[in-house]
Amino acid sequence: MRVTNSIADMQYDMQQSQQDLSVALEQVSTSKRVNQLSDDPSASANMVRSLAASTNVDSYTRNVDSVLAKLQTADSALSSVVTSLNQAVTLGTSGANSTMTDANREALAMQVQGILANVVAQANTSYQGSYMFAGSDTSTMPFTSDAASIGGYVYNGNSTVNQVQVGDSISVATNVPGDQIFNSGANVIGSLANLISVLQSGTLTDIGTATIAVSTALNYVSQQRVPLGNSIAQLNSQESYLNQETVTLSTQQTSLVGIDLATAATNLSQAETTNNAVLAAAAKVLPQTLLDYLQ
Amino acid sequence: MSLNASLNIAVQSLLADTGALQATNNNIANANTVGYSRQTVTPQEAAPYTDGQGNGVVLEGYQSIRSEILQRQIEQQTQEQSSADAQQANLQQIQTVFTTSTEDIGTQMSALFSSISNLSTDPTNSSLRQSVLTSGENLVAAFHTASNALATQQAGLNTQVTQDVSDINSLARQIAALNPQLTALKQSGQDGGTLQDQQDQLLLSLSKLTNISVTQTENGETLTTGNGTALVVGGESFALQTTTNSDGVQQVTDPAGTNITSAISGGDLGGTLQVCHQTIPELLTSLDTLANQFGTAMNAAQAEGYDQNGAMGGNLFTLPAGVAGSAADINMATTDVSTIAASSDGSSGSNGNLANLTAVQTTKLATGATPTDTYANMVYQVGSLTANATAESTATAASLVQLNDQRNSLSGVSIDEESTNLIRYQQAYEAAARVVTTISNLFDVTMSMGTNAAS
Numbered sequence: 091m092r093v094t095n096s097i098a099d100m101q102y103d104m105q106q107s108q109q110d111l112s113v114a115l116e117q118v119s120t121s122k123r124v125n126q127l128s129d130d131p132s133a134s135a136n137m138v139r140s141l142a143a144s145t146n147v148d149s150y151t152r153n154v155d156s157v158l159a160k161l162q163t164a165d166s167a168l169s170s171v172v173t174s175l176n177q178a179v180t181l182g183t184s185g186a187n188s189t190m191t192d193a194n195r196e197a198l199a200m201q202v203q204g205i206l207a208n209v210v211a212q213a214n215t216s217y218q219g220s221y222m223f224a225g226s227d228t229s230t231m232p233f234t235s236d237a238a239s240i241g242g243y244v245y246n247g248n249s250t251v252n253q254v255q256v257g258d259s260i261s262v263a264t265n266v267p268g269d270q271i272f273n274s275g276a277n278v279i280g281s282l283a284n285l286i287s288v289l290q291s292g293t294l295t296d297i298g299t300a301t302i303a304v305s306t307a308l309n310y311v312s313q314q315r316v317p318l319g320n321s322i323a324q325l326n327s328q329e330s331y332l333n334q335e336t337v338t339l340s341t342q343q344t345s346l347v348g349i350d351l352a353t354a355a356t357n358l359s360q361a362e363t364t365n366n367a368v369l370a371a372a373a374k375v376l377p378q379t380l381l382d383y384l385q
Numbered sequence: 386m387s388l389n390a391s392l393n394i395a396v397q398s399l400l401a402d403t404g405a406l407q408a409t410n411n412n413i414a415n416a417n418t419v420g421y422s423r424q425t426v427t428p429q430e431a432a433p434y435t436d437g438q439g440n441g442v443v444l445e446g447y448q449s450i451r452s453e454i455l456q457r458q459i460e461q462q463t464q465e466q467s468s469a470d471a472q473q474a475n476l477q478q479i480q481t482v483f484t485t486s487t488e489d490i491g492t493q494m495s496a497l498f499s500s501i502s503n504l505s506t507d508p509t510n511s512s513l514r515q516s517v518l519t520s521g522e523n524l525v526a527a528f529h530t531a532s533n534a535l536a537t538q539q540a541g542l543n544t545q546v547t548q549d550v551s552d553i554n555s556l557a558r559q560i561a562a563l564n565p566q567l568t569a570l571k572q573s574g575q576d577g578g579t580l581q582d583q584q585d586q587l588l589l590s591l592s593k594l595t596n597i598s599v600t601q602t603e604n605g606e607t608l609t610t611g612n613g614t615a616l617v618v619g620g621e622s623f624a625l626q627t628t629t630n631s632d633g634v635q636q637v638t639d640p641a642g643t644n645i646t647s648a649i650s651g652g653d654l655g656g657t658l659q660v661c662h663q664t665i666p667e668l669l670t671s672l673d674t675l676a677n678q679f680g681t682a683m684n685a686a687q688a689e690g691y692d693q694n695g696a697m698g699g700n701l702f703t704l705p706a707g708v709a710g711s712a713a714d715i716n717m718a719t720t721d722v723s724t725i726a727a728s729s730d731g732s733s734g735s736n737g738n739l740a741n742l743t744a745v746q747t748t749k750l751a752t753g754a755t756p757t758d759t760y761a762n763m764v765y766q767v768g769s770l771t772a773n774a775t776a777e778s779t780a781t782a783a784s785l786v787q788l789n790d791q792r793n794s795l796s797g798v799s800i801d802e803e804s805t806n807l808i809r810y811q812q813a814y815e816a817a818a819r820v821v822t823t824i825s826n827l828f829d830v831t832m833s834m835g836t837n838a839a840s
Contacts, residue, residue: 092794093794093799094794094798102786126477126481127480127767127768127771128477128480128768128769128771128772129768131767131769131771131772132769135762135764135768138757138764141491141495142494142757145492145496146495146499149500149502149503150502152503153502153506157506220507226728226733228732228734229733248730250729250734250735250737253737254505254736264506379804380804381800384804
């Protein structure tokens with residue numbers, strides 16, 4: 091082949107090695123292998139999906155935190171109701187004792203009256219301005235006094251249960267409607283009101299029966315707390331799962347578009363060596379002509 | 386043979402060597418001239434005397450060393466490279482619209498679903514509701530930004546098309562002007578030389594702009610565009626024109642008014658038209674489809690529930706009547722936080738319908754993919770188009786280097802070679818000059834024959 095003084099080749103080689111060098115430099119300085127979509131189109135597309143998944147996990151985590159606080163408030167309200175009902179059962183049992191005078195029973199009735207007021211107050215618990223036991227009618231006080239209703243209180247809420255998503259396929263109930271806890275099944279408010287009235291004017295047998303009814307209501311409320319406790323436990327475990335998922339996704343994102351520093355540094359030093367070699371070769375070859383020797 | 390005849394041979398020799406020195410000089414002078422083809426001299430023996438005795442040297446002329454086939458291959462490859470370069474440069478800009486970083490459509494879509502999901506924990510909370518509307522506004526803004534960026538890019542390319550076509554026409558005129566001169570040279574049996582170099586350079590410049598095919602005729606080089614429309618025939622050139630089509634995009638027509646846009650595939654014009662007529666409209670359609678189907682799906686989910694006042698859910702997004710222009714014209718239909726239809730039973734505290742809204746994220750749109758996947762597919766599309774254009778540009782650049790190597794090997798000037806020739810022709814000239822001196826001495830001897838001085 092006839093070799094001429096063409097320097098295009100040399101320029102092309104220098105350009106190529108300069109480009110490799112600048113890519114290597116960019117990877118080191120950004121710690122990223124994919125700096126624009128065209129660097130790896132399929133990794134970029136997967137990055138879109140992974141980032142969307144990350145955003146979802148973040149939002150599930152926020153949901154878990156806020157639902158957890160809400161359910162804990164509900165649980166502590168129900169725990170207070172259980173304590174109150176236990177007291178009522180004790181009072182009823184002592185009221186059924188034949189040694190009690192009417193005046194004593196009247197005093198017991200007054201105490202049960204106080205317990206009823208406390209239970210109603212718990213049933214009207216609000217969390218961040220929303221009533222907890224009103225179903226989805228969270229702006230209306232769920233239990234208000236109403237002479238026409240059994241037990242003297244009427245339920246103004248509904249029986250809607252709100253679900254909140256805390257995982258791609260996991261939702262938890264964030265409320266227990268008040269009618270389900272306090273009115274249906276064993277009627278908590280009704281049984282307390284009944285105990286008050288029999289303590290004031292009933293027979294010993296009536297008081298005994300009424301006390302048993304309160305005790306049944308107590309068991310019922312305790313049962314209602316179980317799913318609540320389960321939800322809380324589920325949320326706690328979901329939270330640690332989500333934390334782990336955050337780490338997994340961020341690892342995934344790093345491996346999609348990132349580059350580890352050791353590789354990047356090695357690439358850079360390789361590119362530098364090549365570039366130096368090309369430049370050194372060019373410096374040797376370019377000035378050579380026959381004229382140098384024809385003196 | 387007479388002394389005069391010998392003197393004639395010496396003079397021919399001096400002339401031939403001077404000619405050769407001139408060629409060498411010219412080669413050295415143009416060693417770095419782009420597109421120069423080295424010239425050689427072709428000395429020939431002069432017609433002999435009847436007795437067969439040699440009669441000196443004759444310089445037939447100069448010959449440029451070039452290969453037409455190689456030249457055509459370089460033009461071909463240049464057309465492909467310029468097209469790939471134009472596409473790459475434009476796609477590089479487009480792909481920044483679809484980054485995976487912060488403000489893009491994908492991120493904003495996720496943020497909207499995230500804020501809706503958060504609202505489900507406390508559906509009456511007005512700051513959570515506001516955050517849904519704000520995320521919606523951000524998403525709408527992201528659609529607008531992407532759509533505007535593509536439209537702006539397209540408008541810029543329209544100018545490029547007009548500019549390219551005007552350059553093509555100017556080059557075609559110059560090429561046509563050279564044709565008669567070259568034809569005249571060739572008909573007189575001479576080499577095209579410098580004029581041919583000029584025309585080849587013009588063809589190369591034209592190849593950077595568009596795809597052409599070159600045919601040699603007795604009237605010079607005939608150029609035709611991609612679909613066979615004549616651009617240059619003999620000394621005549623035919624101007625291409627640009628017109629604006631119904632979508633506001635520039636298209637190219639031949640002198641007869643026929644639309645030849647689709648036949649232009651090479652050169653800067655080819656690459657530009659590809660981006661302008663194919664890539665950008667396709668991406669805009671994808672964007673519009675996504676915006677339209679996403680907005681429609683969200684509105685449908687809204688309609689299934691009740692807002693904070695217990696009314697049926699109204700539209701969350703306003704969309705144009707058709708799919709076209711959806712990305713540019715999608716807007717939030719409301720700024721009132723109470724209009725978000727969170728409730729499934731009409732009570733303000735219900736969050737039942739938010740699940741329908743968040744379900745849009747995981748439900749396939751009419752595109753056959755979820756909103757996120759649809760966007761991810763667009764990201765892939767843009768990325769791979771850019772990567773392909775880059776790869777093609779790199780590949781054609783490498784093959785152009787090869788072809789130029791071959792051309793330089795054949796037509797390029799070697800300083801070493803010319804230096805050697807310089808010495809060779811100088812020595813030949815010196816020798817011929819010596820012959821003249823010798824013959825001159827012989828004349829002197831002949832003149833003084835028979836005189837005392839001769840003895």
